Amino acid sequence: xxxxIIVTGxxxxxxxxxxxxxxxxxxxxxxFDNLGNSSGRAIDGVVRITGxxxxxxxxxxxxxxxxxxxxxAHRDAIGVIHFAALxxxxxxxxxxxxxxxxxxxxxxNVLDNMVRCKIPNIVFxxxxxxxxxxxxLPVTEDTPLKPAKCPYGQTKxxxxxxxxxxxxxxxxxxxxxxxxFNPIGAHPSAEIGENPNGIPSNLxxxxxxxxxxxxxxxxxxxxxxDTPDGFCIRDYIDIxxxxxxxxxxxxxxxxxxxxxxxxxxxxxxxxxxMELIKTFESATGVSVPRKIAPRRAGDxxxxxxxxxxxxxxxxxxxxxxxxxxxASAWRWQQKCMAEQNS
Numbered sequence: 001x002x003x004x005i006i007v008t009g010x011x012x013x014x015x016x017x018x019x020x021x022x023x024x025x026x027x028x029x030x031x032f033d034n035l036g037n038s039s040g041r042a043i044d045g046v047v048r049i050t051g052x053x054x055x056x057x058x059x060x061x062x063x064x065x066x067x068x069x070x071x072x073a074h075r076d077a078i079g080v081i082h083f084a085a086l087x088x089x090x091x092x093x094x095x096x097x098x099x100x101x102x103x104x105x106x107x108x109n110v111l112d113n114m115v116r117c118k119i120p121n122i123v124f125x126x127x128x129x130x131x132x133x134x135x136x137l138p139v140t141e142d143t144p145l146k147p148a149k150c151p152y153g154q155t156k157x158x159x160x161x162x163x164x165x166x167x168x169x170x171x172x173x174x175x176x177x178x179x180x181f182n183p184i185g186a187h188p189s190a191e192i193g194e195n196p197n198g199i200p201s202n203l204x205x206x207x208x209x210x211x212x213x214x215x216x217x218x219x220x221x222x223x224x225x226d227t228p229d230g231f232c233i234r235d236y237i238d239i240x241x242x243x244x245x246x247x248x249x250x251x252x253x254x255x256x257x258x259x260x261x262x263x264x265x266x267x268x269x270x271x272x273x274m275e276l277i278k279t280f281e282s283a284t285g286v287s288v289p290r291k292i293a294p295r296r297a298g299d300x301x302x303x304x305x306x307x308x309x310x311x312x313x314x315x316x317x318x319x320x321x322x323x324x325x326x327a328s329a330w331r332w333q334q335k336c337m338a339e340q341n342s
Contacts, residue, residue, distance in 0.1 A: 021240070033084065049191050129152065130156050149299070186329050204329050220274065221273075
């Protein structure tokens with residue numbers, strides 16, 4: 001039975017963890033990645049965990065000719081999981097055209113090739129940013145979408161619509177849109193984790209790097225939000241739980257689900273930035289020097305998920321406790337430092 005899955009952005013943070021989950025579930029994975037914000041060493045980590053090296057093709061989804069050649073070599077794929085995109089909220093505010101050009105052209109090129117090669121299933125990496133600043137919490141899949149607070153979020157809103165229109169025009173194409181909340185943590189083995197190039201744009205890598213002394217101090221952006229402790233609230237989901245949801249979504253389509261569907265992926269619990277920092281200190285025994293900084297453009301005060309639909313339809317739920325997730329991130333940080341110093 002054919003079981004080949006193309007994973008675009010498969011050398012990245014979510015991509016590598018999902019590749020591990022796919023290979024563990026028996027799928028044959030082909031990774032498409034331009035290594036723009038990732039490293040080939042991450043694939044080595046996947047191999048150490050699973051014992052299997054996924055085929056790797058260095059290709060940029062924005063390069064239509066190169067992407068077409070990559071797809072032609074893998075016409076027997078039964079699905080695509082599309083991660084490849086730029087994803088820094090703050091950078092997207094500063095460089096909107098770069099984000100629109102990269103994220104939307106890349107998606108359109110992937111869909112073009114899927115239709116051309118008759119590859120029937122796509123799982124799309126969407127985001128809770130599509131809800132903008134919601135009127136009620138928690139958000140369900142039926143919560144009205146609002147203009148996102150940043151160009152990165154807008155590329156996800158537009159990406160979802162592009163996929164909807166493409167599925168409508170191509171009845172043989174099926175899609176599941178997964179709206180992530182805030183993925184954090186690392187694989188329990190500490191063989192793979194979040195290791196961004198340059199200054200981190202996400203909270204937890206910055207927490208870990210500050211705890212490790214790589215960064216002098218952690219800037220906490222805003223303490224005057226209309227939340228119980230004044231700090232932004234997010235729904236932090238363990239990366240391994242998130243990865244397993246992609247396998248569940250793929251199997252749902254392979255079991256006969258047709259058309260398009262959408263699912264929130266979160267824990268259902270809102271955690272403030274300060275609560276996360278203090279839980280990290282408690283889980284690791286390491287202090288995090290911090291200071292309050294002005295609010296950051298594009299940040300929503302509070303958002304967390306109602307993920308009950310994914311629980312019910314996909315048979316999936318987030319299980320890893322926050323303290324365990326934070327401890328895994330710290331083990332990963334320590335391993336990265338040990339490798340750099342060796």
